[in-house]
Amino acid sequence: MTFQRKLLVGFSLMVLPVLLVGAEAIRSNVLERRALDALGTNLTRTRTYAEVETAMFNQDEVIWRYLSGLEPEARHEYNLSGEVVAYWFDRWRAELRPDEVDLATNVERVQHGIDAVADTVFQLVDAGHRDTAYALARRELKGRLLPILTDLNHEIYRRARQYSVQRAFARVQEIVDAERRALVGIMVLAVLAGLTGSWLISRSLARPIRDLQRAMAIVGAGDLDHPIHPSGTDEVSDLGHAFAQMTASLRQSRADTERLDAQLAHQVKLASIGEMSAAVAHGLRNPLASLRAAAQLALRHPDSPAAREQLHAIIDEVDRLDRRISHLLSFSRPAPFHPSMERLPQLVDSILPAFAALARERGVTLDVALDPALPDIRVDPMQLEQAIVEVVSNALDAMPSGGTLTLRAVTDGDAGGAGEVVVSIADTGAGIPPHVLASVGEPFFTTRPEGTGLGLATARRYVEQNGGRLDLTSEPGRGTTVRFHLPLAAATITASGRFA
Numbered sequence: 072m073t074f075q076r077k078l079l080v081g082f083s084l085m086v087l088p089v090l091l092v093g094a095e096a097i098r099s100n101v102l103e104r105r106a107l108d109a110l111g112t113n114l115t116r117t118r119t120y121a122e123v124e125t126a127m128f129n130q131d132e133v134i135w136r137y138l139s140g141l142e143p144e145a146r147h148e149y150n151l152s153g154e155v156v157a158y159w160f161d162r163w164r165a166e167l168r169p170d171e172v173d174l175a176t177n178v179e180r181v182q183h184g185i186d187a188v189a190d191t192v193f194q195l196v197d198a199g200h201r202d203t204a205y206a207l208a209r210r211e212l213k214g215r216l217l218p219i220l221t222d223l224n225h226e227i228y229r230r231a232r233q234y235s236v237q238r239a240f241a242r243v244q245e246i247v248d249a250e251r252r253a254l255v256g257i258m259v260l261a262v263l264a265g266l267t268g269s270w271l272i273s274r275s276l277a278r279p280i281r282d283l284q285r286a287m288a289i290v291g292a293g294d295l296d297h298p299i300h301p302s303g304t305d306e307v308s309d310l311g312h313a314f315a316q317m318t319a320s321l322r323q324s325r326a327d328t329e330r331l332d333a334q335l336a337h338q339v340k341l342a343s344i345g346e347m348s349a350a351v352a353h354g355l356r357n358p359l360a361s362l363r364a365a366a367q368l369a370l371r372h373p374d375s376p377a378a379r380e381q382l383h384a385i386i387d388e389v390d391r392l393d394r395r396i397s398h399l400l401s402f403s404r405p406a407p408f409h410p411s412m413e414r415l416p417q418l419v420d421s422i423l424p425a426f427a428a429l430a431r432e433r434g435v436t437l438d439v440a441l442d443p444a445l446p447d448i449r450v451d452p453m454q455l456e457q458a459i460v461e462v463v464s465n466a467l468d469a470m471p472s473g474g475t476l477t478l479r480a481v482t483d484g485d486a487g488g489a490g491e492v493v494v495s496i497a498d499t500g501a502g503i504p505p506h507v508l509a510s511v512g513e514p515f516f517t518t519r520p521e522g523t524g525l526g527l528a529t530a531r532r533y534v535e536q537n538g539g540r541l542d543l544t545s546e547p548g549r550g551t552t553v554r555f556h557l558p559l560a561a562a563t564i565t566a567s568g569r570f571a
Contacts, residue, residue: 091253092254092257092320092321092324095250095253096324099246099250116163116166117231119159119166120159120163120227122159122163123156123159123163123178124220126152126155126159127181127185127220129152130149130152130153131217133149133152134188134192134212137149137193137196138201138204138208140196149189160175160178160179163175171230174223177223178223184215184216185216188207188208188216191207192204192208243335258293261291262287262288266284283310286314290314295318295321296322297318299314299318301314301315409453411451411452413447413449414445415441415448415494416442416443416445418452418459419480422456422463423439423478426463426467430476433467435470435473435476437476437478440479441480442480442481445482446492447560448492448559450537450557451533451537454537455555457529457533458531458533458534458555459494459496459555461526462496462526462530462553463476463478463496464526465553466496466500466551466553469498469501469550470499470500475499476497476498476499477498478494478496479494480493480494482559483556490558491557491558491559492556492557493557494557495554495555496552497552498550499550500550501547501548502545502547502548503518503547503551505547508543511527512527512528512531512541512543513528530553534555534557538557
């Protein structure tokens, strides 16, 4: 075999791995695109059902508005809402897989039930039996049909997460693993090809081939940053330059793969956060319209001045819940920040009454001690309020059999030379095991089956956006303590470094 032919054989063996890398990259790209297309289709189906859900709850709101007697045209609006429900329901059912048809059947059964209750309520109201119609709507809608619909919503969104995000992520992970194995095989093949080519032309290419062989062995072992500097102008030098370009391509391909993997993981996490936030928000928003309508109706016929004040308080609480839901929905996108000078004791006093009944029910003692002379802090009140609500809710859930919830706030003037207010919330629950503590606070990590895994993550995000930090300590068997470290407003620190 001539020298030229040996060079051609050796060069062919070197080019083969490059071709295999390219083919593997194309195959992986096609498979990843299919997985992403499947994910997009499943997410579209979930958004379609969200329209069905919204339209059905709008029908419930229309029934209550008709019962109030303030909107006689609500009956016609109910018929229009029924057309909207039918439109979105048909689209959703057409997009379902065969194993999901039972969900459509159950939702359709609930819709028929709502229509039947609506017809009966309208007939009773038209006949002058408004009280009977109200009792029927309360028993059938709020007591039976809406809870069934809520359970169906949870099951539908659970399946959506299982069949869309989780399956797509698992499929992409399989593709990445297969691609990694293929690249390892290609690199092994490159080493074998290099050794074979070197053996064929070793007698005529002594030192250049040995240098190139050494470089190939290093690169084949995984060190793609190993420098390759071919010398000369002959065919061996050309081969060295080709190998250097191949190594650079492999290095770039590995960097691109790592970047794409990171982007995909980030997108999957954001999609999960968005779906979970939407599910939790719908679970809270549903009763708001009927609660406000009932309160406004009672305001027109109050039995006593005390009843009017209580109804105003109900409306205020409805508005507060709606603002909190808006913050929850903004978890997956940048949250608006509106800081102002706030007094922490007043902020806490406006929150705790909402937990008093639940604490009494669970036998939990609230031990709150806040110094009224605490200096002002510059925070977004809604964000800090939501952070405290999330932590207090977690603390109450940790004490189902009773205990003590302690809330303290102190001023720390030695925290790195800058003043801060430290708010601590402690419970006497079972505590958190050390192997679980490191994961607490990550989005969607929860130890409770009914938990969303967003409570502490939301609290941490809001505290950090207000310039503070959140830390957590726990001792199994004794309880958990969460601390907010919030910086003091500049106006509360005097020139001497003391707190005004």
